Amino acid sequence: MKKVILCFSILFLSLVALTGCKKKPKLYLLNWNEYLNGDLVKKFEEQFDCKVVQLASESNEDMYTVISNGQYPVDIAIPSDYMIQKLANEKLLNQLDFSKMSNYQSDMFDENLANLRASYFEGNESYAVPYFWGTIGIMYNDRTPGLEEVIQQNGWDVFFDETLVDKNQVKMGMYNNPRDAIAVAELYLGYSLNTTNSDELTNVQNLLVKQNQTFDVKYAADDLKKWVAGGLNLDFAIVYSGDFFDQLYILEEDGSDQYINMYVPDNTNLYFDAMVIPTTSKNTDLAYEFINFMLDTDNIVENVSYVGYCPCTKLAIEALQNDEYYADLLEKYPVFYPGNTKNGEVYRDLGDDIYRRLTEIYNAGRNA
Amino acid sequence: MKRFSKLSIPYLIWMSLLVLIPIAILIIMAFQETKGIKIFEGKLTFNNFKVLVDDYFIESLWLSFLYSGISTVCCIFIAYPIAYIIARSHFNNRFLVLCFLVLPMWSNTLLRTKAIASLFMEGNIISSMLAKIGLELPTLDLYGKPLGVIIGMVSMYLPFMILPIYTVLEKIDKSLYDASDDLGANTFKTFWKVTFPLSLKGIVTGIILVFLPCATGFGIAEGLGESGLIGTFIQQNFGNNITYGVGALVSIVILIIITASLFIVGKVDKEGETLL
Numbered sequence: 274m275k276k277v278i279l280c281f282s283i284l285f286l287s288l289v290a291l292t293g294c295k296k297k298p299k300l301y302l303l304n305w306n307e308y309l310n311g312d313l314v315k316k317f318e319e320q321f322d323c324k325v326v327q328l329a330s331e332s333n334e335d336m337y338t339v340i341s342n343g344q345y346p347v348d349i350a351i352p353s354d355y356m357i358q359k360l361a362n363e364k365l366l367n368q369l370d371f372s373k374m375s376n377y378q379s380d381m382f383d384e385n386l387a388n389l390r391a392s393y394f395e396g397n398e399s400y401a402v403p404y405f406w407g408t409i410g411i412m413y414n415d416r417t418p419g420l421e422e423v424i425q426q427n428g429w430d431v432f433f434d435e436t437l438v439d440k441n442q443v444k445m446g447m448y449n450n451p452r453d454a455i456a457v458a459e460l461y462l463g464y465s466l467n468t469t470n471s472d473e474l475t476n477v478q479n480l481l482v483k484q485n486q487t488f489d490v491k492y493a494a495d496d497l498k499k500w501v502a503g504g505l506n507l508d509f510a511i512v513y514s515g516d517f518f519d520q521l522y523i524l525e526e527d528g529s530d531q532y533i534n535m536y537v538p539d540n541t542n543l544y545f546d547a548m549v550i551p552t553t554s555k556n557t558d559l560a561y562e563f564i565n566f567m568l569d570t571d572n573i574v575e576n577v578s579y580v581g582y583c584p585c586t587k588l589a590i591e592a593l594q595n596d597e598y599y600a601d602l603l604e605k606y607p608v609f610y611p612g613n614t615k616n617g618e619v620y621r622d623l624g625d626d627i628y629r630r631l632t633e634i635y636n637a638g639r640n641a
Numbered sequence: 642m643k644r645f646s647k648l649s650i651p652y653l654i655w656m657s658l659l660v661l662i663p664i665a666i667l668i669i670m671a672f673q674e675t676k677g678i679k680i681f682e683g684k685l686t687f688n689n690f691k692v693l694v695d696d697y698f699i700e701s702l703w704l705s706f707l708y709s710g711i712s713t714v715c716c717i718f719i720a721y722p723i724a725y726i727i728a729r730s731h732f733n734n735r736f737l738v739l740c741f742l743v744l745p746m747w748s749n750t751l752l753r754t755k756a757i758a759s760l761f762m763e764g765n766i767i768s769s770m771l772a773k774i775g776l777e778l779p780t781l782d783l784y785g786k787p788l789g790v791i792i793g794m795v796s797m798y799l800p801f802m803i804l805p806i807y808t809v810l811e812k813i814d815k816s817l818y819d820a821s822d823d824l825g826a827n828t829f830k831t832f833w834k835v836t837f838p839l840s841l842k843g844i845v846t847g848i849i850l851v852f853l854p855c856a857t858g859f860g861i862a863e864g865l866g867e868s869g870l871i872g873t874f875i876q877q878n879f880g881n882n883i884t885y886g887v888g889a890l891v892s893i894v895i896l897i898i899i900t901a902s903l904f905i906v907g908k909v910d911k912e913g914e915t916l917l
Contacts (some may be wrong), residue, residue, distance in 0.1 A: 334881050342678050449868070451881055491785065491866065505763040625676070629882050636697060636877075640869035 298323045300559045303336055303350035305329070305546075307519070308405075310579035317566050323559060331494075332450060340365055340551045347553045348560040353546050355620040357401050358394050360549065362622065366400045367550045373561040376568035377402070381586050385612030389543060393619060401547035402564050405515065405582035408544070408611045409453065410537035412501050412517045413509035417443055420508055421534065428538030429461040431509065433484050444489045446497040446510025451628070451635035452620065454481065454492070456542050457511050458638075466542055467621045474630060481638025492639050504531045514608055518581035521606075537608045543617030545585065583610050664896070670889035678885065689886040698874060698891065705871040708787070708862070709855030712794035713802075716851050717844060719795065720802035724843075725836075728810035739807065743800045750797065754864035757793050758784060761865070785866030793865045794855045801854075802847035809843035810836070845906060853902075857895055871895065 298321075302309075306329050314325050328345060330336045333356035340347055340360065352360065360366050371377050379398075380387075386406055390398055411424055411431070423438060424431050431437055432445060447454045456466050458477045468474065484490060491500070491507060498520040500507040517535040524531055548567065550560045566572060573589040574596075584590060590610070593599035607613050623631075666680055673683030692698050727738055745753065759765050761783040768780050783789030813836065821831040855861075859872030871891070878888030 332880060334883055338676070338879075338883060341676060492868065493866070500762070503764055625883065629884065632877055632882050633697065636869070 298556055298559055300325045300556055300563060301328060301345050301348045301554075302326065302563070303328045303330055303339055303345075303347045303551075305351065306331070308351065308546075308580060310576045312579075313566075313572055313576055316572075317563065320566070321559065321562055325563075340553060343553050345553070346555040347551050348556050349554075349563055350549050350551055351404050351546050352549065353544050353620070354393065354397075355622045357397060357547060357549060358622040360551070361394075361397070361400050365552055367552055367554065367557070368399050369402065369550065369564075370561070373558070374402075374565040374568065376565050381568070381588065383585060383587055383590055383612060386545060386585055389545070389617070389619060394621070401549045402568065403545050403547045403585035404567065405580060406543070406545035406585055406611050407514040407582050408537050408608065408614050408617060409456065409511055409513055409542045410517070410535045410608055411509050412498060412512040412520075412533060412535045414501050414504045414507075414534075415532040416504055417508050424509060424536050428536070428540075429457060432457055432488075432511075433461050433480060435487055440488050443508045444491065444506060446491050446493060446500060446507045447639075448497065448511055449492040449494050449639070451631040453511065453542075454635050454638065455631055456620075458484075460538070460540055460542075463540075466618045467623060469623060469627050474634060478634040478637050481634065482641040485638055485641040502529075502531055502533050514611065515580060515582035518606075518609060522581060535606065535608050537614060539614070540616040540618070541614055543611055543614055543619055545619075664893075667889045667893055667896075670885055671893050672886070674884075674886050676883045676885065683886075686886075689884075689890045692887050692890060693894065698871075701869050701871045701874045704869055705856045708790060708794065708867075708870065709852050712791050712798065712855050713848055713852045715791065715795045716799055716802040717847065720799055720806055720847065721840075721844075724803050724806035724810055728807055728813075739804070742803055745796075746800045751860060751864065753797065754793060754861050757789075757796065758865050761789050783865075787867070790862050790865050790867045793861050794858075797861055798851040798855060801850040805846035805850065806840060806843040809840045813839050849903065849906065853899055857899075 300323055302325055304327055309327070314327070317323075318325055326345075328339065328347070330339065333352050336350050336352045337356055337359065339345060340350060341363070357366070371379070382390075382403060386403060390403070411428070413420060413424055415421065417438075420431075420438070420443070427434070427437055431443075432447075447457065455477055458480045459466050459468065459473075462473070462476060462480065464470075464473050464477070491497075491510075493500070495516070497507065497510040498512050498516045501510050501512075502520045502524055512535070514535065514537070517533070521533065524533065548564050550557060550564075554560050567576070568586065570586065570588045570592055573584045573586060574592050577584055577589070577593065577599075584593070594603065603609055611617065666678070669680045670678070670683075671689055672685050672687070673680070674686050674688055675683040723742070727735055730738075732738055760767065761781055763780045763782075765780065768778060771778055781789075783792065817835055817839075818831060821835050826834065857872055859870075859876050862868070862870045863873055863876075875888050875891050878884045878891065
């Protein structure tokens with residue numbers, strides 16, 4: 274009997290101890306890896322006496338499954354444009370109440386971004402608050418002499434045209450996710466990034482197969498930027514603008530003299546990641562506080578120093594222009610500001626059948 | 642004995658929670674076309690079964706078995722001599738030697754895969770060290786090449802082949818060797834007629850331990866730049882495609898193949914000496 278009492282009292286005490294931990298409210302944040310400055314998280318936790326639980330995601334589709342399965346009470350997610358469209362279509366997002374965010378003004382965002390959003394699916398502004406935006410482009414180094422000029426003159430053609438580059442010499446990198454790999458081929462062929470035309474998709478497939486058979490192509494994710502910056506294993510690769518600057522900061526910190534640069538052709542993919550409150554949210558008020566917190570100009574600038582993408586608000590961009598380091602950076606690398614893109618197209622939600630077809634095309638190309 | 646049978650209750654609960662229920666969910670999902678895990682909402686459908694005649698699926702399944710078959714054979718040929726030498730040696734501390742062989746297994750698989758991948762690229766740690774002393778050797782460009790994947794699989798799973806073979810070799814009664822010697826057999830004949838037949842069980846166990854994870858694994862091949870295998874196929878269905886039903890069905894099919902092969906092994910090995 275004594276043992277039973279002892280067991281129960283231990284159980285009871287541990288329960289008390291556990292509930293003691295739970296007192297602080299929790300904010301479940303579904304985010305990409307290395308996409309939020311850790312100092313800001315601490316600051317937010319202190320300011321609002323809460324705990325931020327970060328759930329890391331590797332793709333938009335990951336985020337979709339986490340939200341739609343309801344595994345976690347996700348309060349804030351930061352998916353990209355086309356996934357916001359999909360989530361909104363399936364009624365998995367809350368309409369935002371902008372009166373709850375004192376830092377929010379409808380005209381606070383960069384003009385080019387605002388135009389982009391206005392041309393996007395109807396009502397997207399009411400679900401999401403932009404976090405960062407960027408483009409895709411060609412990151413390259415100086416391993417092969419003369420390549421820089423070829424890339425700047427020919428853009429996406431360097432991935433496919435063997436008259437431009439020596440196929441025995443250059444090594445190129447492609448993203449190992451279907452949508453971005455296929456985008457390179459679509460941009461080269463002059464198709465829309467959202468094409469669902471089956472003839473066009475067949476052409477894309479043939480092109481990717483031929484590319485892999487002709488050239489030394491490496492498919493990877495985060496490794497691409499490292500390999501280009503390593504200066505040995507890749508000459509050029511398709512990368513997100515944020516990835517390029519991430520790598521540039523690292524090289525600067527290391528004091529490396531490896532030359533890297535990025536070229537964004539006129540026609541490219543533009544994207545914005547935005548904060549949304551999924552219907553799974555339980556701590557909605559705290560979620561609003563978080564969005565509000567992330568709209569504060571000082572916080573945005575602090576976040577930029579860590580992330581490498583371009584901020585979305587006019588004030589933050591202005592603050593960067595007034596900063597010596599970033600003014601220099603903006604001048605030297607105009608690709609930092611996605612608004613410079615002349616002909617950017619945003620991905621749209623294409624429906625599940627097309628995604629299956631895209632994976633098929635990608636597999637055929639990658640395993641050719 | 643009965644008193645101890647109660648001790649198995651936690652194990653049974655554990656098994657049903659973490660093995661039986663998930664498999665049941667997989668089976669239900671295989672007959673549905675839901676996005677995500679919604680086992681009570683979906684409708685019954687056989688559409689997922691189309692994947693079983695899909696060329697790409699068959700090709701990647703075949704390729705997986707080919708890769709892991711080659712890797713397993715390589716493992717046997719590398720592991721057997723090692724296990725044999727250690728088992729027959731007169732080291733005082735054979736256990737220590739074994740530990741060194743198994744040591745890499747204790748570090749993270751992903752880390753080891755990344756390390757091997759970087760060895761297959763230019764500017765890797767070995768070539769840069771050699772370059773410092775003036776030796777410029779061409780780098781093995783094996784990233785994404787079949788040979789690279791097989792080297793990766795072999796190095797990853799070699800300990801799983803060495804250990805069972807070593808265990809059976811160690812157990813062989815030493816007097817059998819003396820008897821064979823007395824009866825006039827030379828070393829080679831002793832090995833072929835005595836040692837090898839007695840160690841077959843260890844080889845079979847090793848094959849099971851190496852072949853199955855090689856065939857169904859995802860991380861090693863993907864980390865070494867090969868994405869045409871069945872593991873990646875399943876991952877894509879749970880990832881980019883969000884077709885959980887298809888992914889679940891393919892997993893079930895592989896599960897059936899594995900169970901069937903273990904069943905066959907069990908039939909052949911009636912004495913149950915395989916270290917399963």
